Amino acid sequence: MANKTTLALILCISLSCHNQLNSQDKTALGKDIAQNICSVCHGLNGQANTAGSSALVPHLSAQNELYLIQKLKDYKNKKIEHHQMSLIAEMLSKEDIENVSKWYSSIKIEVENIE
Numbered sequence: 001m002a003n004k005t006t007l008a009l010i011l012c013i014s015l016s017c018h019n020q021l022n023s024q025d026k027t028a029l030g031k032d033i034a035q036n037i038c039s040v041c042h043g044l045n046g047q048a049n050t051a052g053s054s055a056l057v058p059h060l061s062a063q064n065e066l067y068l069i070q071k072l073k074d075y076k077n078k079k080i081e082h083h084q085m086s087l088i089a090e091m092l093s094k095e096d097i098e099n100v101s102k103w104y105s106s107i108k109i110e111v112e113n114i115e
């Protein structure tokens with residue numbers, strides 16, 4: 001009985017090790033994607049103007065994580081069609097979308113108070 005429980009525990013732990021990266025790992029994977037794919041237009045830090053892109057490219061820094069995930073899914077499943085973003089989102093897996101959204105949402109920005 002004790003052996004069965006121990007075995008189940010070990011199985012459970014090793015499975016979860018394979019399937020669940022911690023939040024920091026996901027952010028790091030997301031940063032790689034941002035560096036390799038997104039930074040040309042959105043900047044690695046999510047400030048589109050640092051990438052020398054046109055005024056039509058939105059900033060992504062500090063954007064709500066779930067908002068980013070939703071937008072990328074919308075481009076991927078063609079709910080929103082855009083000649084650049086639809087192609088890019090198509091290349092991303094569900095995990096890529098989650099990780100890259102973690103990266104851009106984790107960037108801290110400061111908003112100045114307006115008197």
Ligand code: HEC
Nearest residue numbers: 037038040041042056057058068071072082084085088100
């Ligand atoms: C070739 C330039 C280019 C690249 C590369 C690119 N984007 Fe974009 N992205 C755009 C443009 C342009 C828009 C605005 C599209 C529109 O008007 O619908 C956009 C829009 C978005 C939006 C929607 C923002 C909003 O508030 O509606 C998200 C999210 C996004 N991009 C994420 C990414 C991610 C993540 C990557 C990398 C995997 C990436 N983009 C790569 C050009 C690019």
